[in-house]
Amino acid sequence: VVKTPLQLDSSSVAALATGLRVYNGKTIVNSVDGKKERLDRILPLVQQYGAAVIGLLLDEKGIPETTEKRLAIAERIVSACDAHGIPRHDIVLDCLALTVSAQPEGAQVALDTIAEVKRRYGVRTILGISNISFGLPQRPLLNRTFLTMAIARGLDMAIINPNDLALMDALAACKLLSQQDEGSAEYIARFANRETEATSSALLINPDRVARPPGQKSTIRSAAEESEPKSTDYESAQSKGEMEKLASVENKETELRGAITRGLVEPAGDLTAMLLSDTEPLYIVNELLIPALDEVGERFETGQIFLPQLIQAANAAQSAFAKIREHMANSAEEQVCRGRIIVATVEGDVHDIGKNIVKVILENYGYEVVDLGKNVPVDTVVKRAVEEDIRLIGLSALMTTTLGSMERTIKALRDSGHDCTVMAGGAVLTEAYAKKIGADYYVKDAKASVDVAKDFFAEL
Structure with a gap:
């Protein structure tokens, strides 16, 4: 028996009806959405x-x-x-935070929605809160910054990690300032006896405050500067003519791999087009693009x-593959498919960011993805797996409430008698x-799905 109020999530x-009937006290039902049913x-x-x-x-259309x-x-x-x-004070709207690593506008949309909902x-x-930082370094920093921004726009409740000391500190400061x-009382109780490290923190945030002789500049580079890719001849080339001149026969292949690993979309396509004039498409795929993607993975x-x-x-890589497909179509060359794979987000789940990333990565490795x-x-x-005889199936679920759908989908595939392998x-x-x-198979990320696909089709 616990004294903490419960949130019923199903x-x-x-199950919700049973929980509401037996629970003594006021609870929160998680959740409804915009679907009328x-x-x-x-x-009621x-x-x-x-x-x-x-x-x-x-x-039903998604987020x-x-x-x-x-x-x-x-x-x-x-x-x-x-x-x-149902009184307004019993209504709690989840304005939905999406990961900014895949949807950069997601944070601002969530913040604007909070403000308008309140108004x-x-x-x-x-x-x-932590949805916002998925796939990025220093997630706790992003989480607590986003939390404070959301509180300023009118956020009332947050799903957070209470063991994150810095985040809870930020929350205490927000409550004081708002x-x-x-x-x-809460702020003083939390911080009155805590040792302060203001001086060292200031130096970490702004290394230029460190005392140094007049005229001497800081030699400390920020993390952003350290991770910023150095410019290449390709990025500074003013025209295709200049690019062709710079890209000698010896370095085109190296530069293409570099363009992939550094995410340079236009140079990757242009370099691929140059190479196709005297290089076999499959060589470019197998010896340049896939090794580059392996390195990135x-x-x-x-x-x-x-x-x-x-x-x-x-x-x-997509830019490069597009040039290859265009070249092969124009020359009537047969395009090689490494295998066909179904990907799907299971019934009841409208989150597809992860699935979409998996699709793009698999396609770049030469697999045909039926999304x-x-x-x-x-x-x-x-039906699609059986009718099209697709034997590798990728299933995604982003909500605990839809794991049951994933289990039912896997069971239905087994019961159908179709010889298939499922990665989830x-x-x-x-x-x-x-x-x-x-x-x-359990695939924790897009790279893992590629590893599964390689092993699966190698054994066929």
Whole structure:
């Protein structure tokens, strides 16, 4: 028995009804969204038991990319709650934070949505803070910065890591500055006896404050400067003519690999086009592009580069592959496919960022990817796999409530008798759980999916 209030989180209406019936006290139901069916089934339970409810600003179309589209869903949810007699103070809208490494505008859209939700409806707001920093270095720094920005725009609740000392410190400071800490009591209790390291912190933040002789500049470079790629002749070339002159026969291949590993989209395409004049397409693919992608994957796996750099490298490789496909189509050469793979985000889940990254990486390695999209019904996955005889299936789930859908999809594939291998991934999945629900492989990231594909098709 715990004294802490509970939040009931389930995709099963029956489970929510049971939990609400037996729970003594006020709880929060997690969650409804903009889909009418779910609003109609869950809101009567919320009203009946006097619970609060979280509303996700998404619907059957997925997560809107703009503030206005999210607000349209907010209007739908709030209006439905009003119609069921649920008071505004019991409505909590999740304005949805998306990872900025894949969607750079995601943070600003979430912040603007929070502010507008507070202004228009006066309901409570909530965010899962750490979503914002996925795939980037120094995640705690981004998390606490985003938290303070969100609080300033009107955030009421946050899903955070309470063991992150710096984040909890930032939260305490925000509460003080926003007049939520009467008499500064919580802030003083937290910091009064803590040793201060203000001087050393200031030096870390601004190395130019270190005393040095007049006229001597700082020799310390910022992390951004250290990681900034040095310019190349290709980046500074003013025309294709200059590029062709610079790209001698000896260094074209080296420069192409460098363009891929550093995510230089236009140079990658231009260099590939030059090489195709006297180089076999398959040589470029097997000896230049794939080794470059392998290098990027290894650096990502070891933490030397991060998700934005991985995506940019994939975009550069796509530029190169586009030139190769164009060349082969014009010359009537047969395009080689390393194998066909289905990818899908399981039924009930509308998050597809991870799946989309996996698709791009697999395609760059020469695999044909049949992308079934997001919120894919179990029967659709089975039907396409059987009808098209595709034997490697990639399934993604980003929500705990949709892991059941992943399990049902895997079971349906087995029951169909179709000879196939399933790789499963997603932020909420673990290797142990993937095995438990019948997956053949657990893939923690896009690089892992490539490793599985290589092994699978090598054995055929």
